[in-house]
Amino acid sequence: MPPRSDRPDDYAGPLDQLEPLEPPDTETERSGPPGDRPAGVPAKPAAPALRPVEFARWIWRQLTSMRTALVLLFLLAIASIPGSLIPQERIDPNAVLAFKANHPSLTPLFDRIGMFAVFNSVWFSAIYILLMLSLVGCIVPRARVYAKNARARPPNAPRNLSRFPAYDAWETAEPRAVAAARARDLLAGQRRRVEVYETADETVVSAEKGYLREAGNLLFHVAVLIVLIGFAVTGLYGFKGSAAVISGQGFSDTLTQYADFTPGGRYDTASLPPFQFTVDDFNVSWKRSGAGVGTPLTFNADLSVTSRPGAKPSNYDLQVNHPLNVDGVSVFLVGHGYAPVVTVRDGKGRVAFKGPVIFLPQDSSFTSFGVIKVPDASPTQLGFEGYFFPTAALNNAGQPYSAFPDADNPVLSLIAYKGDLGVDSGPPQSVYVLNKDHLTPFTMGNGKPEALLLREGKTIALPGGAGSIKFDGYKRWVKLQISHSPHKIVPLVGVLLAIAGLLGSLFIRPRRTWVRLRTVDGRTVVEAAALDRSSGGDPDAHIADVARRLRPAADVDGGEAGITADCATADSATETKEHS
Amino acid sequence: MTETFAHISNNALYSATFIYVLAMLAHVVEWSMARELPAPAVTARPALVSAGGVTRGVTALPPAGSAAARAPVDDDGAERSDRFGRIGLSLTVLGLLVHAVGVVARGIAAQRVPWGSMYEFAITGSLAVVVAYVILVRRYDIRWLGLLVTGFVSIVLGIAVIVLYRPVGPLVPALHSYWLLIHVSSAAIAGGAFAVGALASVLFLLRSRLEAKALANPDAPRTGFLWRTPPAEAIDRVAYRVHAFAFPLWTFAVMAGAIWAQYAWGKFWGWDPKEVWAFITWVVYAAYLHARATAGWRGRAAAYVALLGFATFLFNFVGINLFGTGLHSYSGM
Ligand code: HEM
Numbered sequence: 001m002p003p004r005s006d007r008p009d010d011y012a013g014p015l016d017q018l019e020p021l022e023p024p025d026t027e028t029e030r031s032g033p034p035g036d037r038p039a040g041v042p043a044k045p046a047a048p049a050l051r052p053v054e055f056a057r058w059i060w061r062q063l064t065s066m067r068t069a070l071v072l073l074f075l076l077a078i079a080s081i082p083g084s085l086i087p088q089e090r091i092d093p094n095a096v097l098a099f100k101a102n103h104p105s106l107t108p109l110f111d112r113i114g115m116f117a118v119f120n121s122v123w124f125s126a127i128y129i130l131l132m133l134s135l136v137g138c139i140v141p142r143a144r145v146y147a148k149n150a151r152a153r154p155p156n157a158p159r160n161l162s163r164f165p166a167y168d169a170w171e172t173a174e175p176r177a178v179a180a181a182r183a184r185d186l187l188a189g190q191r192r193r194v195e196v197y198e199t200a201d202e203t204v205v206s207a208e209k210g211y212l213r214e215a216g217n218l219l220f221h222v223a224v225l226i227v228l229i230g231f232a233v234t235g236l237y238g239f240k241g242s243a244a245v246i247s248g249q250g251f252s253d254t255l256t257q258y259a260d261f262t263p264g265g266r267y268d269t270a271s272l273p274p275f276q277f278t279v280d281d282f283n284v285s286w287k288r289s290g291a292g293v294g295t296p297l298t299f300n301a302d303l304s305v306t307s308r309p310g311a312k313p314s315n316y317d318l319q320v321n322h323p324l325n326v327d328g329v330s331v332f333l334v335g336h337g338y339a340p341v342v343t344v345r346d347g348k349g350r351v352a353f354k355g356p357v358i359f360l361p362q363d364s365s366f367t368s369f370g371v372i373k374v375p376d377a378s379p380t381q382l383g384f385e386g387y388f389f390p391t392a393a394l395n396n397a398g399q400p401y402s403a404f405p406d407a408d409n410p411v412l413s414l415i416a417y418k419g420d421l422g423v424d425s426g427p428p429q430s431v432y433v434l435n436k437d438h439l440t441p442f443t444m445g446n447g448k449p450e451a452l453l454l455r456e457g458k459t460i461a462l463p464g465g466a467g468s469i470k471f472d473g474y475k476r477w478v479k480l481q482i483s484h485s486p487h488k489i490v491p492l493v494g495v496l497l498a499i500a501g502l503l504g505s506l507f508i509r510p511r512r513t514w515v516r517l518r519t520v521d522g523r524t525v526v527e528a529a530a531l532d533r534s535s536g537g538d539p540d541a542h543i544a545d546v547a548r549r550l551r552p553a554a555d556v557d558g559g560e561a562g563i564t565a566d567c568a569t570a571d572s573a574t575e576t577k578e579h580s
Numbered sequence: 581m582t583e584t585f586a587h588i589s590n591n592a593l594y595s596a597t598f599i600y601v602l603a604m605l606a607h608v609v610e611w612s613m614a615r616e617l618p619a620p621a622v623t624a625r626p627a628l629v630s631a632g633g634v635t636r637g638v639t640a641l642p643p644a645g646s647a648a649a650r651a652p653v654d655d656d657g658a659e660r661s662d663r664f665g666r667i668g669l670s671l672t673v674l675g676l677l678v679h680a681v682g683v684v685a686r687g688i689a690a691q692r693v694p695w696g697s698m699y700e701f702a703i704t705g706s707l708a709v710v711v712a713y714v715i716l717v718r719r720y721d722i723r724w725l726g727l728l729v730t731g732f733v734s735i736v737l738g739i740a741v742i743v744l745y746r747p748v749g750p751l752v753p754a755l756h757s758y759w760l761l762i763h764v765s766s767a768a769i770a771g772g773a774f775a776v777g778a779l780a781s782v783l784f785l786l787r788s789r790l791e792a793k794a795l796a797n798p799d800a801p802r803t804g805f806l807w808r809t810p811p812a813e814a815i816d817r818v819a820y821r822v823h824a825f826a827f828p829l830w831t832f833a834v835m836a837g838a839i840w841a842q843y844a845w846g847k848f849w850g851w852d853p854k855e856v857w858a859f860i861t862w863v864v865y866a867a868y869l870h871a872r873a874t875a876g877w878r879g880r881a882a883a884y885v886a887l888l889g890f891a892t893f894l895f896n897f898v899g900i901n902l903f904g905t906g907l908h909s910y911s912g913m
Contacts, residue, residue, distance in 0.1 A: 043883055066874040073867040077860045077892075084856035084900070091852055119851050159735040231848060240847065292749025321844050332846040483846040491848065495835045496805050499828055506824040506869075536820045 040465040040526020044404060063130065064137030072131040080125055083118035086110070090117065099260075132225065146214050152196040154208035157514035161529040162191045166539035168547040169527040176203055176517045176524045179550070183515040183526075186549055192513065205515040213534060216488050223498035230491030236264040238484040242431070245279050246339050246477040247301075248354050252276035253329065258482070259431060267484075273327035277305040277316070282476045286405050294364065294405055301333055301478050318478075328484055335479035337361045338368050340388050340412050341472040346377035347465055353377070356475045359388045360432060365388050371434040373421050384469065385434045386414035386451060400453070411473045412454040416442045416462055442466065509537040513546065526550065586748050592682030593703060593741050596675045600710075600734040603671035606664050607727035613661035614805035623900035661805070668726045669717065675730075676710045679737070683707050690748045695764045696755060701897065702740035705763075706733050708772025712822070716776060720818050724809040728779040760838035767833035771893060772828035774865075778890035780819035781883040788880060816879070820872065823886060828864050834858050857896035864889040869891035 062068055087095035096116050100107045114121030161167060172179060178194065180203040187207035188194045197204040241261035245251050253272050255261060263269055284299040299320070304313040307326050316324050324331040339356035346352040352374045359370030367389055374382040391404035392411035400413055420438035422429065429435055441449035442463050452460045454471035461468040510533040518525045528546050530539040683703055687694040694700040713729045716722045751760075790806050809815065837858065838848040849855060868885040871877035877885075 015589075044668065045792070066870065067876070070867055070870045070874050070877065073863050073870065077863040077867070078864075080856050080860050083851055084853035088851065091850060222789065287750050290747070290749075292747070295750050296752055297750050319756075320753045321759075323843070323846065330846050332844065334845055481846045485848075492839070499832055499835070502828045502831060506828060536817060536824055538817065577876075 043547055059572045060137060063134050064141075069131070069134050069138065072127060072134060073128045076131060079124050080118070082115055083121045083124075086115050086118070088116060088118065090119070131505045132228070135221055135225065139218060139225075140213070143218055146218060150211055150215070152171060152511060154193055155195075155199045156206060157204045157516050157529075161514060161527045164529040164531060166531070166543040167527070167529040168543050169525065170547065170551055171520075171523050171525050172551065176519050176523055179513075179524050179526060180205055180485075180517050183345040183517070183528075183546075183550055186546065193219040201518060205517075207513040208510070210510030210533070212504055213508035213510050216501045216506075218509060219501030220450040220498050220505050221501075222493050223501055226494030227491050227498060228494075230487070230494050233487050233490055234485040236266045237486045239263040239267045239269075240481070240483045243480050243513070244337075244358050244477050245480060246358065247279050247282045247475050250276060251480070253482075271512075274309055275305065275307050275326045275329070276309075277303045277324075277326075277331075278313075279478060280304055280315075282478055284336060284406075284476070286452060288406075296405070299333070299336060328486065330483055330485070332483070334477060334481045335361075336367065337477055337479070338388050338390060338410075339475045339477045340370070340410070341385075341474060342386075342412070343379065343470040343472055344372065344374045344382060344467065345469075346374070346382065346467040347379055349467075350378075352382070352467070354472075356477075358431075358477050360389075362404075364405065366405040366498055369432075371432060373423060373431070373434070375421055375423050380418045380466070382462075382467060383417040383418070383419075383421050383434050383436075383439055384414040386412065388412050388474070390474075407474060409470075410456055410474055414454070414469070415451050416469070417451050418442065418462075418466055461560055462544065468483040506536075509534050511537060511539060511542065513542070515546070515550070582689045582691075582748060585685045589682045589685035589689055590741075590745075592678050592685060593737065596679035596682055597734060597737045597741055599671055599675035599678060600730050600737060603675055604730035604734050606668035606671060607730055610661050610664035610668060611727055611805040613657065614803075614808055615868050616803055617657050617661060617805075617808065618801070618803050624647075631893065641868055658808075661808075665723055665726060667750060669723055669732065672710065672726065672730055673714060675733075676707070676714060679703075679707050679710065686748070686759075690750075692751055693761055693764070695760060695768075696751045696772065697744075697746050698897075699740055699744040699746045700770070701764075702736060702744055705768050705771050705775075705897070706736040706740065708768045709775045710772075711734070712769075712772040712776045716818070716822065722780070722818055724805075724815075725776070725779055725783060728782060729776065729803065732775065732779060740869045754844065757840065757844065759836065759843065763833060763836045763840055766829050766836060770826045770833055771832040772888050774821050774831070774893055777819050777822035777826060780815060780822060780886055781886045784812055784819055784882060786816040787815055816883070819883065819886065823865065823868065827869065830862060830865065834862055853900045854896060857892060857900055861892045861896060863887055864892055 009090070086229065087099045089096050099116075103110075110116060114123070118124055162169065162382050174182075183205040184194055184196055187205060189209075190209070192207035194205065194207045194213070197206060207405040239262060241258040243251055243258050251257055253275050255269060255272070261269075280302040282299070282301045285297045287293055287295045287297055300322075301318040303316040303318050303324065305316050305324065305326060306313045318333045320333055323333070337358065337360060339358045341356045342353070343351060344353040353372070353376065357370055357372050359368035361368045367387055369370040369387055372383075372384040374384075379578050387400075389400050389409075389411045390406060391402055391408040392400050393403040393409075395401050400411060417436065417439035420439060422435045444463065445451040452469065454460060454469070456471055456473055459468050459470040474549065511530055513530045514528065516527045528543050528550070530546075532539050532541050591799055626827065682852055686700065686703065690696070696702060710733055713722070713725065716725075787806055791812050794800060794802060837855070841850065841855075842848045864885065868882055868889055871882040871885050
């Protein structure tokens with residue numbers, strides 16, 4: 001007999017005669033100090049005062065218990081929720097700014113507890129690190145137990161088979177040895193591991209199948225770790241960045257060209273590969289009529305790529321699902337927008353600024369917001385802030401809006417400022433924000449600041465001879481995500497292993513079957529019982545099937561035919577499914 | 581051509597909704613006719629102990645104790661109730677065929693897989709629910725789930741055709757990828773199975789409450805449709821199997837999404853709201869599978885976890901599509 005366990009909670013009844021179904025470390029050993037025992041389980045005598053080692057061991061057992069794993073999983077789910085409801089820095093920094101502006105009272109608290117960066121916060125990390133610890137603490141001992149048990153023979157039957165729910169018994173005239181041999185052949189024929197225990201009083205045929213389930217389960221849990229390690233490694237040795245490039249302009253892979261750049265902890269920025277490319281053209285088309293008007297149909301950027309200085313440029317058609325790969329770096333097209341081209345003259349009539357300025361799209365009709373800074377204007381610096389409407393229209397209130405994403409009727413609406421832009425001193429500024437601390441708006445006839453409305457080609461003079469602004473036209477720009485993710489194969493392999501392990505874990509159903517034969521008054525008394533070691537199986541059907549096949553045909557209606565006929569019933573169809 | 585097929589699709593989906601409602605009514609009649617019917621005779625050998633290897637934590641019920649509890653057998657009534665059950669199933673299968681025509685015609689009209697908007701996700705997802713149900717009826721004879729399934733699908737498809745409807749439109753460029761096929765088909769099938777699993781869990785909870793009451797009061801009469809469903813333990817087993825099928829598929833769908841994201845946007849995982857909720861759903865269902873193996877959580881508690889999992893799945897589909905921002909927001913209206 002295998003060692004008998006004293007499983008505290010879930011194996012009352014007949015099962016207490018079995019070795020634990022899961023390896024001891026997951027649950028059985030929780031019989032340490034205080035513990036959260038379910039009702040009805042007698043508490044052990046109060047634990048003696050804990051010594052540090054024992055205490056540490058107790059903590060470890062708590063951490064690696066199934067119940068803790070369950071609680072940690074729930075915590076992980078709950079902790080993710082704010083990350084989807086509150087804007088996150090990493091995803092949408094503009095939305096974070098807007099949220100902060102709208103909720104000034106919540107902001108300090110949220111900032112302190114990391115609500116704007118939930119997935120990097122201390123508490124989120126704490127939960128998942130604990131879960132990983134628990135996972136390791138769970139896998140290692142289980143793997144050890146499994147290694148020991150994997151080659152074990154099916155154990156002898158517990159004393160009292162009739163206490164199993166899946167149980168049947170019958171009598172037969174067949175000699176014990178013959179019946180036992182048939183039982184063995186039947187179970188072995190179903191690809192079960194079979195062991196026969198023979199004593200003077202009884203013969204027990206013990207069978208087991210489904211050893212690979214535990215292996216699958218362990219593989220799955222290990223693979224979860226591999227996936228996470230894989231993600232960490234690709235991040236650690238790679239980098240992520242983004243850049244906005246105006247059509248007609250170029251990009252070369254140096255730090256200064258990135259709008260943002262996040263190297264992994266182990267990435268050496270000196271090793272940026274020296275490629276460069278020019279965005280020759282950017283094409284976009286929208287659906288113009290019918291259902292789904294305004295949906296983008298296609299967009300693509302024509303690039304000329306030079307993989308290293310001096311190399312011959314080659315053309316590449318960059319699209320959303322068609323990234324550019326060059327020198328281990330991938331360039332993804334993730335967005336696009338408009339860059340109005342303006343000419344600003346200052347009070348002295350000199351051209352103080354001329355060129356395209358990137359405006360950021362605000363909605364699906366590409367109403368775009370942006371600022372134009374003219375630090376070179378004199379006598380005072382000039383600044384503009386406002387909107388670009390690709391297809392301008394007026395709403396009922398007389399306010400302009402964009403009716404369509406394409407540039408059918410481009411209009412620029414700007415408020416002009418004069419004063420000190422603050423670019424010459426102080427901390428570096430965002431190019432998309434106008435610092436108005438030392439700026440005053442130009443006022444129009446009624447003494448209020450008013451937006452200047454510019455059509456393509458139109459020039460508007462600023463009041464008081466401060467200069468003028470001309471809307472020359474527009475260009476398009478593309479937002480590129482540029483990243484280097486080495487060792488992608490690690491998480492990919494992890495994913496495949498996880499799914500393979502999961503399938504094994506969920507679809508292999510370990511089951512123990514016992515047939516006990518005893519001779520009583522010259523007849524053979526046969527008992528059969530089965531126990532599943534995982535949920536989802538139907539041991540009743542299995543035992544019914546075993547009973548049907550083992551009851552000698554002679555007892556039913558004489559002859560092999562009886563058995564065959566019996567097996568063709570609806571019930572045995574169920575059993576067949578069971579095995580499929 | 582687009583027009584014709586769009587037209588066929590719309591008509592088919594309206595008809596399918598109507599047929600499902602009829603099927604649901606048939607099942608309502610099935611249930612109400614069984615109100616006075618006694619529980620069928622117990623065929624299985626009474627279990628000797630409550631704790632079984634399969635559904636530890638689910639209590640098997642001894643047979644009714646008194647004559648009152650064993651109401652007289654009414655074979656005619658049983659047959660009448662059963663007939664409406666069969667009608668309900670036939671109508672469901674008919675609805676399924678018409679529904680499938682509607683989805684396929686939509687795809688032909690759009691000349692792509694019909695997975696570009698919330699309307700299209702809803703019609704495809706509800707189709708997956710019915711397919712899962714019909715397959716399981718063939719396999720495990722789960723017709724007892726008919727009322728809940730037809731009710732659920734009538735509601736989803738009804739909302740789709742009435743509220744969510746959008747004329748055939750183009751796919752946004754972000755979806756121009758065969759990964760759409762892999763990612764969405766696995767998610768839809770997993771979703772269909774999750775739905776059936778959730779409905780089975782609801783029935784399990786109802787039935788096990790009934791059994792608990794009967795255990796406390798063995799003499800109370802045992803009549804009504806719920807007494808004609810399989811024992812709680814068997815319902816629980818079906819629920820588990822459906823979830824066990826759906827979970828790896830959902831795992832695959834989420835992982836395929838991550839790989840697609842790496843391919844299209846250069847990062848596996850960006851925690852945009854849709855990804856967050858896909859992750860939450862995954863974690864909750866993992867918790868469900870764990871709960872089934874944790875003392876004190878088997879049975880009813882685990883079933884509630886499964887329902888929670890489905891709630892998070894629905895929230896991702898409804899809540900995040902409607903209010904969400906982020907890279908997935910094109911999947912909205
Ligand atoms: C990242 C965290 C984890 C995830 C995503 C996870 C996921 C899963 C899944 C999906 C299953 C179902 C497979 C099956 O039923 O056979 C499972 C089973 C299991 N897990 Fe985990 N798990 C995690 C952590 C843990 C930890 C920390 C432990 C240890 C306490 C653990 C112990 C187990 C055990 C013993 C089973 C088998 C349950 C059974 O017999 O049905 N898991 N896990």
